[in-house]
Amino acid sequence: MRTRGAPEAYHERLExxxxxxxxxxxxxxxxxxxxxxxxxxxxLYAYITQLRHGLLVTGMRDxxxxxxxxxxxxxxxxxxxxxxxISAILRVTNAGWRTPVTRMAELITVVAISxxxxxPIIDLGRPExxxxxxxxxxxxxxxxxxxISITSYLTGSLIYLxxxxxxxxxxxxxxxxxxxxxxxxxxxxxxxxxxxxTPEQRHKLERSIGTMAVTIIPIAISVHTVVSFVFSMxxxxxxxxxxxxxxxxxxxxxxxxxxxxxxxxxxxKIYHLEEYITERHFRNLGNLMLVMLLLYTYLxxxxxxxxxxxxxxxxxxLLYLLMFGxxxxxxxxxVVAGLIVPLILILFKIGSVIPRMLVSAVLINVAxxxxxxxxxxxxxxxxxxxxxxxxxxxxxxxxSVTAGAFAAFMLIFAVFAKLIPLISIWEVAEEHELExxxxxxxxxxxxxxxx
Amino acid sequence: MQHENxxxxxxxxxxxxxxxxGTLALTTTLLNKALGRARADxxxxxxxxxxxxxxxxxxxxxxxxxxxxxxIDSPPQCTQACINGHFVPKGQQWIQVFEAxxxxxxxxxxxxxxYQCENAPCVNVCPVAATxxxxxxxxxxxxxxxxxxxxxxxxxxxxxxxxNWGTPELPANAAFAEYSPFYPVPAVKGTVIKCxxxxxxxxxxKLPLCVMGCPMKALYMGDRNENIASNGVxxxxxxxxxxxxxAFQYKEDLxxxxxxxxxxxxxQNFGREASDHRPLKEPVWGWGGEGFxxxxxxxxxxxHNFQHQPGILGEASQK
Numbered sequence: 001m002r003t004r005g006a007p008e009a010y011h012e013r014l015e016x017x018x019x020x021x022x023x024x025x026x027x028x029x030x031x032x033x034x035x036x037x038x039x040x041x042x043x044l045y046a047y048i049t050q051l052r053h054g055l056l057v058t059g060m061r062d063x064x065x066x067x068x069x070x071x072x073x074x075x076x077x078x079x080x081x082x083x084x085x086i087s088a089i090l091r092v093t094n095a096g097w098r099t100p101v102t103r104m105a106e107l108i109t110v111v112a113i114s115x116x117x118x119x120p121i122i123d124l125g126r127p128e129x130x131x132x133x134x135x136x137x138x139x140x141x142x143x144x145x146x147x148i149s150i151t152s153y154l155t156g157s158l159i160y161l162x163x164x165x166x167x168x169x170x171x172x173x174x175x176x177x178x179x180x181x182x183x184x185x186x187x188x189x190x191x192x193x194x195x196x197x198t199p200e201q202r203h204k205l206e207r208s209i210g211t212m213a214v215t216i217i218p219i220a221i222s223v224h225t226v227v228s229f230v231f232s233m234x235x236x237x238x239x240x241x242x243x244x245x246x247x248x249x250x251x252x253x254x255x256x257x258x259x260x261x262x263x264x265x266x267x268x269k270i271y272h273l274e275e276y277i278t279e280r281h282f283r284n285l286g287n288l289m290l291v292m293l294l295l296y297t298y299l300x301x302x303x304x305x306x307x308x309x310x311x312x313x314x315x316x317x318l319l320y321l322l323m324f325g326x327x328x329x330x331x332x333x334x335v336v337a338g339l340i341v342p343l344i345l346i347l348f349k350i351g352s353v354i355p356r357m358l359v360s361a362v363l364i365n366v367a368x369x370x371x372x373x374x375x376x377x378x379x380x381x382x383x384x385x386x387x388x389x390x391x392x393x394x395x396x397x398x399x400s401v402t403a404g405a406f407a408a409f410m411l412i413f414a415v416f417a418k419l420i421p422l423i424s425i426w427e428v429a430e431e432h433e434l435e436x437x438x439x440x441x442x443x444x445x446x447x448x449x450x451x
Numbered sequence: 452m453q454h455e456n457x458x459x460x461x462x463x464x465x466x467x468x469x470x471x472x473g474t475l476a477l478t479t480t481l482l483n484k485a486l487g488r489a490r491a492d493x494x495x496x497x498x499x500x501x502x503x504x505x506x507x508x509x510x511x512x513x514x515x516x517x518x519x520x521x522x523i524d525s526p527p528q529c530t531q532a533c534i535n536g537h538f539v540p541k542g543q544q545w546i547q548v549f550e551a552x553x554x555x556x557x558x559x560x561x562x563x564x565x566y567q568c569e570n571a572p573c574v575n576v577c578p579v580a581a582t583x584x585x586x587x588x589x590x591x592x593x594x595x596x597x598x599x600x601x602x603x604x605x606x607x608x609x610x611x612x613x614x615n616w617g618t619p620e621l622p623a624n625a626a627f628a629e630y631s632p633f634y635p636v637p638a639v640k641g642t643v644i645k646c647x648x649x650x651x652x653x654x655x656x657k658l659p660l661c662v663m664g665c666p667m668k669a670l671y672m673g674d675r676n677e678n679i680a681s682n683g684v685x686x687x688x689x690x691x692x693x694x695x696x697x698a699f700q701y702k703e704d705l706x707x708x709x710x711x712x713x714x715x716x717x718x719q720n721f722g723r724e725a726s727d728h729r730p731l732k733e734p735v736w737g738w739g740g741e742g743f744x745x746x747x748x749x750x751x752x753x754x755h756n757f758q759h760q761p762g763i764l765g766e767a768s769q770k
Contacts, residue, residue: 054640055599056617062543065601065614125599125614125641132579132598141578143602235572235608235705384610385563386549 011429014276015175018421021271022172025418036411043404046397047122055125057397063390064380068398069123072405074248074372075255076116077150077227079365082256083109083157084220085288088213096434097284099427100276103420104263106161108256111412113154113223115405120146122401142233145226153216153223160212162191166205167426170195224252231375237307237314238379247299254292255368261285261361263413265354267422276423282357289360290346297339317382321389327378330370338367506587507675508648509710510662511692512562516669518718519548519560521729523666529562530734532664533646538628540619540638541740545611545646546661548731557725559717562670564661565590565611565646566701566709573603573612582643588710589648591632597642604643608705612645622738648672658683667721 050057060067086105090098120143121127137144169192176185195201228248231239241247261282268277307315322331342360350356381390394402416422520527527548539545546564553559567590574582574590581597584590604612618640628636634651638644649659653672662670663683673680673689680689692698696714703709717725 054617055614058616061616062604062613063610065604120600123600125601125643126597129596129598132581132596136579136581136596138578138580141576141602143576143578143600147578230602231605233576234605236605239605380605384608386551386561 010432014429015171015425017272017275018423018425019172019175021417022419022421029414033411033414036407036414039407040404040411043401043407046400046404050397050401051127057395059393059395059398061390063383064377064392066123066376066380067392068394068402069119070376071369071372072402073116073119073123074227074376075369076112076119076405076409077224078252078255078368078372079259080109080112080116080153080256081220081224081252082112082260083107083160084216085253085256086260087160088216088220091209091213092217096431097280099431100273100423101260101264101281102164102427103422103424104267105260106157107413107416108259108263109157110154110161111409113150113157115409117150117154119405142226142229146230149219149223149226153219156212156216156219160216163205163209163212164424164427165420166192166195167197168421168424170197171425172421221249224248231379236379237318237382238375241303243299243303247303250292250295250299251368251371254289254296255365257285257289257292258361258364258368261289261357262365265358267417271422273423276428279353282353286346286353286357286360289364290343293339293342293346293364314382314384318378321378321381322374327374331374334367334371334374337363338371505676506653508567508587508589508653509673509675509689509712510564510648511671511673511680511689511698511712511714513669513671513696513714513716514559514561514718515714515716516667516718516720517560517562517716518667518721518723519550519731520666521727521731522718522721522723524732526732526734527562528664528666529661529670532660534734534736536660538621538625538636538638540615540621541736543613543644544734545613550731553717553725555725557717559725560731561713562661563609563611563701564648564711566609566707566711567648569708569710570706572606572608572707576602576606578602585650587650587653589650591647591650592635592643592645593632594630594635594639594642594644599641599643601643608702608707612643614643615640620738620740
């Protein structure tokens with residue numbers, strides 16, 4: 001399938017293709033960034049409005065006291081699981097096909113956690129007191145677990161993003177034309193920490209990456225588990241559940257894979273990465289997404305059946321609200337757009353693979369955002385005292401901050417696309433060499449090499 | 452190796468890392484000590500009782516006497532006394548009277564203050580210890596520390612916590628109140644607020660405002676350590692009051708151990724029948740207090756021109 005020329009030719013072409021976005025920038029890019037900046041600015045204006053007047057400008061009130069901000073929090077922390085799954089789990093299991101997508105996955109992780117972690121701070125009534133958490137922090141509070149876990153995850157992911165970048169920074173240091181600003185060259189030179197591709201350096205780097213890959217998996221799992229604990233440590237219908245930890249982790253990996261698929265498809269198209277990101281990647285990730293979809297369906301089914309069978313009064317109220325009441329359109333939209341349609345799209349191979357996967361991924365991400373909405377909101381709409389159901393309509397401020405957050409996500413991504421290679425050059429080259437030697441050798445010894 | 456190791460060997464790396472970790476540990480320890488001292492200083496006046504006597508406050512609500520103030524055709528007077536005395540921001544009812552359906556079809560009234568649970572879910576989840584138990588068992592909120600995350604509102608299974616979404620509009624005299632967690636006046640924007648059993652009055656040996664405000668004398672404040680309770684006109688033996696009247700705690704099975712006990716009934720002592728369908732009347736915010744529910748000036752221009760309406764007490768509140 002792939003054209004296999006001399007190794008040098010392959011290497012040169014790889015560098016040329018991957019470094020192209022770093023060397024020249026189209027007008028379309030500037031227009032897009034400008035648009036994102038405008039949306040982000042609008043979100044910022046909305047947040048300043050909120051700072052001036054308090055959370056009064058949101059749609060939240062005493063009964064429904066959490067809203068879109070918490071939904072976004074769960075959503076962004078969810079898609080941050082992209083990086084861990086692809087790069088860490090696939091690295092640990094030695095899945096060679098992962099190499100062209102690891103960089104993007106790790107980038108999603110770092111950007112998504114940063115945006116996600118901001119959400120609860122935006123949600124605070126007194127954001128200027130956020131330092132109280134450090135000074136007066138109590139480890140008994142699930143929120144504190146979140147803070148510890150998320151900061152560890154952010155730190156770990158940054159290291160994990162940076163380590164495989166070192167050889168690529170060295171390439172940038174050596175290959176950027178003289179025309180590039182001296183400052184830029186200096187920064188790349190600093191970031192490449194004297195990388196000279198010696199066997200010793202390579203060995204050390206691979207060992208550190210391996211260590212980080214193993215370290216980051218439990219941290220990632222802990223992150224979404226404790227995000228769920230914010231909800232499941234309470235006595236609220238729907239939240240008061242033992243399955244919430246794993247339910248959130250699976251949901252996170254599910255939407256994480258969908259996010260990678262979207263990012264992959266976009267960058268493949270605009271930066272002409274077709275040679276490296278192939279249908280095989282979409283198919284493999286699609287299969288992983290299918291597994292997560294089935295697991296998530298199973299957990300969703302189990303979650304609602306166990307409470308629905310017993311029909312405790314508050315749970316009954318919640319189920320009614322979700323399945324037939326005010327939130328039913330959203331709930332069923334999640335079921336159809338997030339589970340049924342993607343299942344059909346992945347299972348029945350009609351048409352080419354990339355559009356199918358892209359459509360499922362977009363549907364899944366939209367549906368998973370909605371799912372987080374129907375996890376957070378209806379549970380607090382259900383009254384615990386003898387009064388009416390609470391109501392919640394997000395205000396323009398909340399929608400604007402949400403739009404701003406998504407714009408910020410894409411903006412940071414767009415900026416990174418111009419600063420670092422979106423495909424790990426050295427890893428792809430290495431994998432290519434491995435595959436080439438693979439083809440030349442009999443099967444048994446080829447497996448030996450892989451190990 | 453032909454390449455110099457860019458000035459960082461493993462040994463050096465370990466040295467530098469150990470040094471950094473050590474310095475960090477030392478700084479945090481020192482910082483913690485300094486802050487710990489500061490914290491001890493600041494929290495001293497907030498938990499203690501003035502006379503040093505250990506109390507275990509509790510409330511007893513006799514539902515046989517509670518008819519929701521429908522027979523005297525007024526808003527629940529416990530709620531009203533609380534609002535007037537604490538300048539409760541409009542929209543919040545720290546002690547709220549609910550209409551609970553009876554299995555037989557009738558209804559009973561149920562005044563619900565904060566239950567001051569012994570195993571308080573709200574206290575457990577607070578990330579900054581802004582909500583805590585006082586020495587006498589009352590759950591207080593320090594509005595100078597609260598960060599407004601509303602985790603406690605999620606945790607409270609009785610929905611007895613409120614949030615100051617905006618700057619509440621309070622009468623002028625509220626501004627002169629001296630704030631303490633025992634008397635959270637004036638209310639602070641962006642923080643969680645709730646009933647605190649009138650801890651400021653209990654300190655002085657006085658009864659809470661709702662107990663004093665109840666015209667039917669249905670509310671008792673008690674001390675489980677001394678085994679007494681009083682509704683303002685009589686002093687009774689607490690354990691006998693609870694035992695002889697089949698006391699229960701609301702949602703006892705949750706294990707929160709509320710410090711509020713109910714004596715079952717439907718206001719029969721004042722002639723109210725369970726099938727009586729007269730509804731509760733809404734309490735009144737005498738100073739208007741519209742600033743809370745109304746949108747700030749970017750939405751409506753007239754908030755700051757709000758005019759106080761004198762003698763509004765007794766007039767139904769406008770939605």
